[in-house]
Amino acid sequence: MTEISFDNTENAFAYKSDKDLKKANFLFTSMGSRLLVKLGIRLTPWVIRSGLPLKGLIRNTIFSQFVGGETLEETASVVDKLGKYHVQVILDYGVEGGDNGESGFDHACDEFIRVINYAASQPNIPFMSVKVTGFARFGLLQKLDHSVEVNAGSLMKRYQKAVSELTAEESDEWKRVQDRMLKICMVAEEKNVGVLVDAEETWIQDPVDVLTILMMEKFNKKKVIVYNTLQLYRTDRLKFLTDSLEAAEIRNFILGAKLVRGAYMEKERKRAVDMHYLSPIQPDKDSTDLDYNKGIEFCIEHIDKIATIVASHNEYSNLYATLLLKQKGLPLDHPHIHFSQLFGMSDNITFNLAKAGCAVSKYLPFGPIKDVIPYLMRRAEENSSMSGQTGRELALIRKEMKRRGTIK
Numbered sequence: 001m002t003e004i005s006f007d008n009t010e011n012a013f014a015y016k017s018d019k020d021l022k023k024a025n026f027l028f029t030s031m032g033s034r035l036l037v038k039l040g041i042r043l044t045p046w047v048i049r050s051g052l053p054l055k056g057l058i059r060n061t062i063f064s065q066f067v068g069g070e071t072l073e074e075t076a077s078v079v080d081k082l083g084k085y086h087v088q089v090i091l092d093y094g095v096e097g098g099d100n101g102e103s104g105f106d107h108a109c110d111e112f113i114r115v116i117n118y119a120a121s122q123p124n125i126p127f128m129s130v131k132v133t134g135f136a137r138f139g140l141l142q143k144l145d146h147s148v149e150v151n152a153g154s155l156m157k158r159y160q161k162a163v164s165e166l167t168a169e170e171s172d173e174w175k176r177v178q179d180r181m182l183k184i185c186m187v188a189e190e191k192n193v194g195v196l197v198d199a200e201e202t203w204i205q206d207p208v209d210v211l212t213i214l215m216m217e218k219f220n221k222k223k224v225i226v227y228n229t230l231q232l233y234r235t236d237r238l239k240f241l242t243d244s245l246e247a248a249e250i251r252n253f254i255l256g257a258k259l260v261r262g263a264y265m266e267k268e269r270k271r272a273v274d275m276h277y278l279s280p281i282q283p284d285k286d287s288t289d290l291d292y293n294k295g296i297e298f299c300i301e302h303i304d305k306i307a308t309i310v311a312s313h314n315e316y317s318n319l320y321a322t323l324l325l326k327q328k329g330l331p332l333d334h335p336h337i338h339f340s341q342l343f344g345m346s347d348n349i350t351f352n353l354a355k356a357g358c359a360v361s362k363y364l365p366f367g368p369i370k371d372v373i374p375y376l377m378r379r380a381e382e383n384s385s386m387s388g389q390t391g392r393e394l395a396l397i398r399k400e401m402k403r404r405g406t407i408k
Helices: 018-031 034-050 055-066 073-083 101-120 138-146 155-164 168-191 202-219 237-251 265-274 285-301 315-327 347-356 369-382 389-404
Strands: 088-093 127-130 194-197 226-231 255-260 306-311 337-342 360-366
Touching: 018 055, 018 389, 034 369, 055 369, 073 088, 073 360, 088 101, 101 127, 101 168, 138 155, 138 168, 138 202, 155 202, 168 194, 168 202, 194 202, 202 226, 202 237, 226 237, 226 306, 237 255, 237 285, 255 285, 285 306, 285 315, 306 315, 315 337, 315 347, 337 347, 347 360, 360 369
Parallel strands: 088 127, 088 360, 127 194, 194 226, 226 255, 255 306, 306 337, 337 360
Antiparallel strands: none
C-alpha cells in the first residue's frame, strides 16, 4: 500500500505548468497581505457593479484559481485535466442564495437539475451540491427553525411544531420548497449522481436537516444519493451525527454524511453576542479538530451504515481517515469513503490521496463572475492568514518551483 505524504509537491502540482505555478505564487502572496485582502473584499463587488473594465483581471487571477468557469460547459477543460490525475469533481452552481422570489427559486431548481444531467454525461463527476437557500426563502426557513425554543425536544418534534405555526400561505410556500427538493433528488437518483446538501447558518439549519433526512429516507435505501453536511465547529454536531445514524437505522436508510469544519464562524459568534444566547460554535480550534476526528472515527466504525465524505483541508484529519481504514483492513477506495478539497486549495492533499488510490475530488464552483464574487471573497478572507492556509500553500508552491528550477 502506497505511503501517503502530503509534502510530495511533485505529485501535488504535476497538473500545473510553470506559468500556473507562478500565477498561484503571486496570488497567494497577495492574499498574505491582510490589508490588500480587506481592500479587495470592499472594492471588488463595487467594481463589478460599476462596470469598470476589470473583469478580465479578476477572471485571470482569483477567479481562475478557485472557480471552474462562468458556465457549466466551461468547467469541462478543468474536469478533464483533473481526471487525468484520477481526481474527480463535485460540481457547485456557485450562485449564492437569496430571497429571489418564486420564479427565481424555480430557476435555481432547474439549474441544479441541469447540473445533475451534465454530471451524469461525464465520467468524472460523481456528485453535485445544492444550497436549500438557493430555492427557499431565508425568512421561511428561519421561521421553521425558530418557532420553538432551540433545545425543546427532538429535531422532528421541533419541526412539526414549527410547521403547525405556519400560515396557510407559508404552508403552500414550504410545500413548493419540498417539491423542488424532491424533483432534484428524483433526477439525481435516475442519473446516479450524488446530491450534497450544503450546511447553512444555525438559525435556519433545522428545516434543512429535516428536509435532507426525509430525502435520505426516500432515496438512500440501497445506495447513497443524498448527503447531509455536518459542520463540526458546532458544539452539537457530533451528537447530531450519532442521532442521524439512529434515525437511519429506525427509518431503514443509509446515512450520507459530508463532514466539514464550518463556514460561518464569525457570523455565528457575532449573532450569539448580539442576541444574548450561548454561542453554538466550539470555543477553540482544538475542540473543533477533536470533534471532527471523532466524527471520522464514528463514520468509519459504522462504514456499512454510513457513506462519508471527508471534506477537509486539515492534513491530519485526512491522514487519520486513511489510517483508520488501514487498521480495519479496508481499501482506501472503499465505496463509502470519499475525500474532497476545494478547487485551488490543498493540492498537496488531493493529488497525493489520489496517487495513493483514494477516491478524492475537487469541489468545483462555476457561475458568472458577478454571481460568484461572495464565494471568492470568502476564499480570499480565509486565506489571508500567512500563518495558516496561505503560508502552507506558498511554502509548497515555492518548494515545487525550486524543485523545477524556476526559482532559486
